[in-house]
Amino acid sequence: MSTVAQSRDLSDRKTIENFAAVVQNLERLKMLTILTTADIRAVGPGVWNGWKAQLLRTLYYETEPVLTGGFSEVNRSRRVEMAQAEFRAAMGNGNIQELDRYILRHYPPYWLKVDLARKLRHARFIREPKRMQSWSRPRFAPTPARGVTELTLFAPDHPRLLSIIAGALCRRRRQYRGCANLHHHRRARAGYDFDFPRVRSR
DSSP states (O other): OHHHHHHSOTTOHHHHHHHHHHHOSHHHHHHHHHHHHHHHHHHOTTTSOHHHHHHHHHHHHHHHHHHTTSOOSSOHHHHHHHHHHHHHHHHOSSOHHHHHHHHHTBOHHHHHHSOHHHHHHHHHHHTSTTGGGSOOOOEEEEETTTTEEEEEEEEEOOTTHHHHHHHHHHHTTEEEEEOOGGGSBOHHHHSEEEEOOEEEEO
16 A cells, blocks of 8 residues: 555546555554554654545545445545645635646646645745746755655646656756646646656666
């Protein structure tokens, strides 16, 4: 469960269906979630974090309706609303209209897969003065527990943007670990790409 949650695209229906086929029933899913959580926490201090908790939670709730014939205790749209409300509360009192526009720029899977701390970092990164006026310098955030460095990118939309970045990283002998479309701003609304690919030294 940990491997699927951390390395697969949880917004991909086939990923969820394959995982559900292995788990087979809801009771096993519940027990597997508890066991996986306990196993990660038992490794040592600092190994369990909000990012892993968010991914396991997303995998659980995406798999639950597949195993129960469509029923889920908390449906997907409601979980998106809850995540957005949590984000609003953490951002505090500010320009409500600006915050609404920012929230609409992200696809629903973003709100389900990314933990709150990273959502706040992303918002601060994008909302920095003059960030919307030019290609921004990427931010680098080492993540020792995952053995990767996360790049935060915000740039004008380009059809080959990520392939160009991946090629540049390979030339620097860095292994591009990939990213998912759920991180992109809605291009039709913003005209910018926002992503945070993961990179590992070879």
